[in-house]
Amino acid sequence: MLSKVSRSLFMYASKNKTMNKAAKRWGLQLGASQVVAGSTIESALQKVRELNEVGLASTLDHLGEFVRNKVEAVEATKCNIKALEAIAEGGVQSQLSVKLTQLGLDLGADFCLQNMQLIMETAKRTRNFVTIDMEDYSHCQMTLDVLNELRKDFENVGTVIQAYLYRSQQDVMALKDVPLRLVKGAYKEAVGVAFQDKKEVDENFLNLIKLHLLNGSYTAIATHDHQIIAKVKSFVENHNISRNQFEFQMLYGFRNELQLQLVEQGYNMRVYVPFGEDWFGYYMRRLAERPQNISFAIRGLFSK
Ligand code: FDA
Numbered sequence: 001m002l003s004k005v006s007r008s009l010f011m012y013a014s015k016n017k018t019m020n021k022a023a024k025r026w027g028l029q030l031g032a033s034q035v036v037a038g039s040t041i042e043s044a045l046q047k048v049r050e051l052n053e054v055g056l057a058s059t060l061d062h063l064g065e066f067v068r069n070k071v072e073a074v075e076a077t078k079c080n081i082k083a084l085e086a087i088a089e090g091g092v093q094s095q096l097s098v099k100l101t102q103l104g105l106d107l108g109a110d111f112c113l114q115n116m117q118l119i120m121e122t123a124k125r126t127r128n129f130v131t132i133d134m135e136d137y138s139h140c141q142m143t144l145d146v147l148n149e150l151r152k153d154f155e156n157v158g159t160v161i162q163a164y165l166y167r168s169q170q171d172v173m174a175l176k177d178v179p180l181r182l183v184k185g186a187y188k189e190a191v192g193v194a195f196q197d198k199k200e201v202d203e204n205f206l207n208l209i210k211l212h213l214l215n216g217s218y219t220a221i222a223t224h225d226h227q228i229i230a231k232v233k234s235f236v237e238n239h240n241i242s243r244n245q246f247e248f249q250m251l252y253g254f255r256n257e258l259q260l261q262l263v264e265q266g267y268n269m270r271v272y273v274p275f276g277e278d279w280f281g282y283y284m285r286r287l288a289e290r291p292q293n294i295s296f297a298i299r300g301l302f303s304k
Helices: 002-015 017-026 041-053 070-090 109-125 137-151 168-174 198-214 226-238 256-264 280-289 291-302
Strands: 057-062 094-098 130-132 157-162 180-183 219-222 246-251 269-275
Touching (some): 002 280, 041 070, 041 269, 070 094, 070 109, 094 109, 094 269, 109 130, 130 137, 137 157, 157 168, 168 198, 198 226, 219 226, 246 256, 256 269
Parallel strands (some): 130 157, 180 219, 219 246, 246 269
């Protein structure tokens, strides 16, 4: 009951514009520095280097979502281009993840597409790969439309499918030629569009992973759930699926030991590394999905 209430409060906070704006001014606080790799690309690259040294690949995410005007969206586009260039110049092993609402999706799909095309041209030139994160349900179809447009010109772009949505099985089938990151889903969605029961989400998650793997498609399994990971391991063994066809992904600062264990066992493991000043919404969603993560916040209150 308590965790349901705290979950709703964190989700509310994640979308609250005033709190997000204030948090930008505070700088990284409340323990967020344990799960956000600093506010600049330089600080993030340093973390990526440390991850690479122990065999972990990464995907950088310049934090930010729901921009209010085109100037902010253009600025965010430039930051993402700069991140791709910094990855290439720094010679680190990192891809890029982006959120379309940061690139102006709410201000017009064509405008957002143009911004994405600029990012993709840089990604193509620097031989990198970009994953479009999936946001809340109201942006799902628009995100897939932008992806499909981009895929006409670029092979080095993929997206995320959320197992809690009823539509996801059809989406995975339609995207069988696209590298996908599969996740459980991080937003609060309505009964009409999404499974609410954790068991059903887990079951669908595993089914989607199997479906995409059996299609022969590249699959990123993004979860901290050791039970799901164990099931995936035995599924790929039983079906002789090459370890080059999939990777595990986890968020920066979560289950570090498990990340390293998977590397030691010879699996590809990628860490999602968020950075930037716009950290509040991301951090609140992490607290919402696992209220035990509040320990980060409590530790943060007592440490400098
Ligand atoms: P879940 O939170 O369901 O936990 C399952 C079990 O795993 C727990 O009961 C516990 O036993 C164990 N566990 C989990 N976390 C633990 C921890 N920190 N320590 C110890 N045990 C732990 N979402 C989205 O909507 N759009 C997106 O684009 C993305 N992108 C994304 C990228 C990456 C790399 C990841 C890892 C996740 C996302 N997500 C996402 C978030 C995703 O949808 C989901 O909300 C979170 O990963 C939480 O779900 P899990 O599958 O990790 O397990």
